[in-house]
Amino acid sequence: MRGWDAERIAAAAGARLVEPGASASGPSRAVIDSRRAGPGDLFVGLPGERVDGGRFATEVLAAGAWGVLVGEQWAGTDGDGVVLVAADPLVALQRLATAWRRELGAQVIGVTGSTGKTSTKDLLAAMVDQQRRVVATPLNLNTEIGLPLTVLSAPEGTEVLVLEMAMRGAGQIAELVAIAEPDVGVVVNVGPVHLELLGTIEAIAATKAELIEGLQPGGTAIVPVDEPLLATHLATLPEGVTTVTFGPGGDVDELPEGLELRVGGDRLSAHMRSNAxxxxxxxxxxxVEPTGRLDVALSELRGQRRELPGGLVVIDDCYNANPMSMRAALDDLAASTSGRRVAVLGDMLELGPDEVRFHEEIGVHARGAGLDLLVTVGPLATAMGPAFGGTTIAVDRAVDVVGALRPLLAPGDTVLVKASRGVGLEVVAQGLAA
Structure with a gap:
């Protein structure tokens, strides 16, 4: 946005320009955390449950920020910099992101799915980066707030935007599509996630399909081959949208011979191959046709393998979990490990009335995967133990795992750590590494 002056920023955001500031150029990015706002930044003060971010506008300008975008009640903000006000700063942020996306003229790829959307985004960004200037969603900026921040961080000359799209309810992906206006929509898979909120797997499929249903003529919908949950949605795609399937028997069913993909230095696992x-x-x-050897670094807490002193390996996959991703992680553990297989598995949240059954099924799957030791964390995860039937330790809290597990580990063991984000299993991976 460097090439846009304050008046153009205001017009694009649908905001009122109160103070024009002295800078003839525009901001380099937008931020919502006042502690991170510095020179060249546009600080957007969003109202929160307890604090309205607009209250920090004066100190942000004092720190040298390019300007602030705040609610009407903060129109009297003092400081050297641009002051923009809007009835709803979040809507203004989203409108600004759409305007900048159009100005860039970049091709936009939206990625969603019940599991694996982050690793798919990482793989895709690495592939495209071989030949094009690409900006991809960092960290977990995949919501109605994070997505526009990602778009606005893209510098002039960006050719491709790879945007992860998350949801917790109906209509949320459609909202992200309206902001990003994607040219390509990728639905990685459909699984039992957020059942507590959405009720049925069919409702989950419908929310994921909002991405491909929002494509414009000339767009491309990329979906798993023979996914019955998406069939009705594919039949009603807008005219002029091309459908491409991936997976065995699909339009894209194998990686080309000239492409060697490595994730964290390792060859692709079965479910990572599907994402690829x-x-x-x-x-x-x-x-873009990627070629050669491509080493891909996954986002944090998404399955990184850490080799620790003493010959212990920890698979840090504790960012989130659902039945689909749990089974895939256990299969990868079974396929990639020659020593003892150990899993620290915590509660899978938001699974609705069948939550106990889902946890029991993971216990059965762990037995089939040849797990040697299972540690369950939390009240729901305890249901895995009897279904597993092997050596099991049940603990209530993540902070108690390392003390219980460490005396049982030996050189050559591989430990998978996975649960829903609310369980906080990152302390386990950190504790074992320490």
Whole structure:
């Protein structure tokens, strides 16, 4: 946005320009955390449950920020910099992001799915980066707030935006699509996630399908081959949208011989290979054919393998969990480990009335995967133990795991750590590493 002056920023955001400031150029990015706002930044003061971010506008300008975008009640903000006001700063932020997306003229790829959307985004960004200037969603900026911040961080000359899209309820992905206006929509998979809120797997499929249903003529919908939950949605896609399937028997069913993908230095696991096929289909949709060896770094807490002193390996996959991703992680543990297989598995949250059954099924799957030791964390995860039937330790809290587990570990063991984010299992991976 450097090339836009304050008046153009105001017009694009639908905001009122109260103070024009002295800078002839625009901001380099937008931020919502006043502690991170510095020179060249546009601080957007969003109202929160307890504090309205607009109250920090004066100190942000004193710190040298380019300007602030705040609610009407903060129109009297003092300081050297641009002051923009809007009835709803979040809506203004989203409108500004859409305007900047159009100004860039970049091709936009939206990625969603019940599991694996972050790793698919990471794989896709790495593929596209071989040939095009790409900006991808960092960390977990995949919501109605994070997505526009990602778009506004893209500098002039960006050719492809890879945007992860998350949801917790109906209509939320449609909202992100309206902001980003994607050219390509990728649905990685559909699984039992957020059942507590959405009720049925069919409702989950419908929310994921909001991405492809929002594509414009000329767009490309990328979906798993033969996914019955998406069939009705594919039949009603807008005219002029091309559908590309991935997976065995699909339009993209294998990686080309000239492409060698490594994730964290390792060869692709089975479920990561499926994600890679989805990423390859999306890369091709924007005219990129990746080649050669490509080393991909996954986002934090998404399955990184850490080799610790003493010959212990920890698979840090504790960012989130659902039945689909739990089974995939256990399968990968079974396929990639020659020593003892140990899993620290915590509660999977928001699964609705069948939550106990889902946890019991993971216990059965762990037995089939040849797990040697299971540690369950939390009240729901205890249901895995009897279904597993092998050596099991049940603990109530994540902070108690390391003390109970460490005396039982030996060189050559591999420990998978996975649960829903609310369980806080990152302390386990950190504790074992310490």
């Amino acid at each position: 096929l989805a990423a390859l289909a999306a890369a091709r949709a924007v005219g």
